[in-house]
Amino acid sequence: MGRFFQSDLFYNLVPLLVTAALIFVVVRARRQPLWAEAYRRIGRNKIALTALGVICLYGFVALLDSIGSTDPKTQTRRTLLDRVFEKEKEKTYSAPGARMTTGEPIPSPLKAPGTHLLGTDGVGDDVLYRTLKGCRTAFIIGGLTSLIATPLALCLGLLAGYFGRRTDDAVQYTYTVLSSVPSILLLIALILVLGRGLLQICLALGITRWVGLCRLTRGETLKHRDRDYVRAARALGVSNARILARHILPNLLPVVIISVTLGFSGLILSEAILSYLGVGVGAEIGSWGNMIDAARDELARDPVIWWNLTSAATALFVLVLAFNIFGDALRDAVDPRLRSS
């Protein structure tokens, strides 16, 4: 069994299953009246559709970078993306599309001149390849953290809001204490203790992120708890668990989905900041944060090495912007009362 979790099959199955589940949910949701109306509104919103397209494109690259097989010779796992960018490493920096290296006293010719569309970085890696590698990290950070934080926040928020009294006190005290530690400090502390790594970072981000959603869930549950339909259900002898799962939870879903979507961009931004502070994902994992962090001294060089920073920053900016725009459109479409304008 342990072997299975290490195997290529497992590593390939997970991203495919996640993608399939996502598509399934999106297709099924369309049949629900509330969501059908939201779909129609988003369908009319060209900017939102463009943003969604951009997100899907990034997601596709992340998927390409998740499926692969272990090379029997070197015993390293190589993904489809790795295979596409199968090139020899250059010696050092080279400008986009250049034929000679940069930053050496005497420039030397490149091994693959003119093929590095975005140039190469200090250790001679193709910058385009490094940038695309960042997609997977970004999606894992956003997705896995949401998967950790959302169920936690939902459970505690529902319980606190529904049962009140002691439960509510305990949950409120917990998140008040947690939110009293400024999130960036808590993140640093958690990652120092847990160690650096993708999973640890998601866990740490999850611990700092569930508070906001929990507060929201608790408030919404409080509102629904005293509504007539819940009272009626209670009077009919429906069990608490069933009321929570069947009556209250479905009413919270739109708010939760909007908040998770809008939170996604914040998570992606956090990764870059954590990398800069020296508590990000390890250097061996390709991420935009690592690229930006590595590039901070490159602007001081002569000639200026700008392409590393620009590529990573642009890739990050476009994805975050797409999530911000799509999240706003989703909010407007699902709940017109929450409209920002």
Next chain:
Amino acid sequence: MPPLLQVENLRTYFHTPRGIAKAVDGVSFQVEQGKTLAIVGESGCGKSITALSLLQLVPEPAGYIEGGRILFEGRDLLDLTWDQMRRVRGDDIAMIFQEPMTSLNPTFTIGYQLVEAMTMHGKFTGAQARQRAKDLLARVGLQDPAQALRQYPHELSGGMRQRVMIAIALSNEPKLLIADEPTTALDVTVQAQILALIRDLQREQNMGVLLITHDLGIVAETSEEVAVMYAGQIVEYGPTSAIFHEPRHPYARGLFASLPARGRRGQDLATLEGIVPPPTAWPPACRFEPRCAYRWDTCAQVPPKYHPADSDRPVRCHLYDPEIADRPARGAAPIAKEPVAPDPTVEAAR
């Protein structure tokens, strides 16, 4: 001498996602000095938008005044610049609103809001304005005016706040007061006091009053003339007593029949079926036709005419248009259902 306020063919439209909403669509009326005109109708018929249009306070950018004339003492308010119009507001024409709970700014004291209204128009300086504010609050019936000046709106009751609103409105001795549902949100006993106050002040200052209400009960005792509004148009216009004794338009008949009356004790109160259609989808010909008990084929095809100039009791209904050949005799049995008989003895039951 021209009337104090003369509105001609006022049209106020709104851009909505479902198209253009003709909230006010060709409304004409006039208010004489010292007299009261009541505009009555169900919610959604365009009464409040009419009132807001007069001061050009229609919520922008969705709403806009499409056309018409608003002649105040002979000059058209729609020709004024933004700043000229600002000077008319609160000075020549003042307005009080339906919601006394939210119509005052919660973060400023009563005194500040009253004084601001006066100094805004340069008629009073600071010290004068404060003295006058105290006098006004006493005049509108606040027990301790000096203390009320220092209080915040949340410290007063709904009735007290509406009195403050009236004090603000009257602070510059306006020539015209627009009262948009001034008593709807208040208790019945307080309603009567507020109405009496408005009436007394009207007499003292010889103001014209435009009263917007859906409450027919308060119309009879406060106003000289009534305009019945439906779906953005005035459907009937005339002296209060005449309309109360004999409402002509089927909508007005329905409206007045829904008042409890001594003559019909023991009977069920009549109700109007249905609701006002949304302003983006007014029926093409007669707008009341889908709800009308007297309708016949012509009603759905030809828009009824309305001539306020020709008659002192204009009615927007084919039943009263001699040019319509196939109209049934007036007051004949309605085609669709039970007649809502016009009751000559109707009086506003109090």
Next chain:
Amino acid sequence: MLRYVLRRILYAVPILVGVALLTFVLFYASASPQSLARRNLSTRNPTQEQIQQWLKDHGYDKPLSVQFKNHVTGLLVFRFGKSDATGEPIWNRIKQGAGPSGLVASLVFLTGLTAAISFAVAVAYFRGTYVDYFGTFLCVLLMSIVFIVYVIGLQYLLGKILKYGPIAGFQTGIAAWKFVLLPVVIGVLAGLGSETRLFRTFLLDEINQDYVRTARAKGVGERAVLLRHVLKNALIPIITSTVAAIPALILGSLVLENFFGIPGLGSYLIDAINSQDFAVVRAMVYLGSILYIVGLILTDIAYALVDPRVRLE
């Protein structure tokens, strides 16, 4: 008023105890002191005696319960102990770093707040027009750029190319303004997008209230309506939201101080992260929480001052 403040401070005590507990669980219970000692001793292969000595020096040799007691009481009276890495008393460095950090952070906070409110008012004044539309879109663009890109990019643009100020270093006293100018400008610009957008929604929420209509009907001009009536009411949610700016300010000092070589608490913390100095991180986490709680209390007071409906009883 005094009673209100005192009560707020009393409320904060259980939360501070919670924070102390949290930091204890994080730092004492989950990291082995042995490995901590090994990491921080300079000699390559420390002998067992050296390790024991280090543990004793830093108080890690006592039973967990005693450590907990020392930890909590220490934090409550601001006795942070010695740095794990250098052995230097932490309190000294905090005293040194507080000045520069406070200067940069408070300038960023005040300038940023003023700028964001001004822009939000301007955008709200032109609501429904293209100015509003493009302003809002610009805000979304600005808030999609990661903070460190602002810092790296603007330092390069303003410092190296346009030479508006020195790109690193610090001096105390009046001369400090030269060195904090660029960090403050960058800090303000980085937060402008999201704050302006947020404040705009607060303003627009108020603009549709009934009392605004009343003010207009009184003949108050549009500018006075916005600047007097609407803004004063919108300040209530704006004040509430400023507490949320504290974590962002802390992040700002971390990155900006490190990048511009300002010897503040942010630089101290980054050094501590790099040398895995748990004692310093612990102290900073606690200090940050105190700052946050003090911020909350100040917010409550400011809130009560602006909104007469909040009774101070």
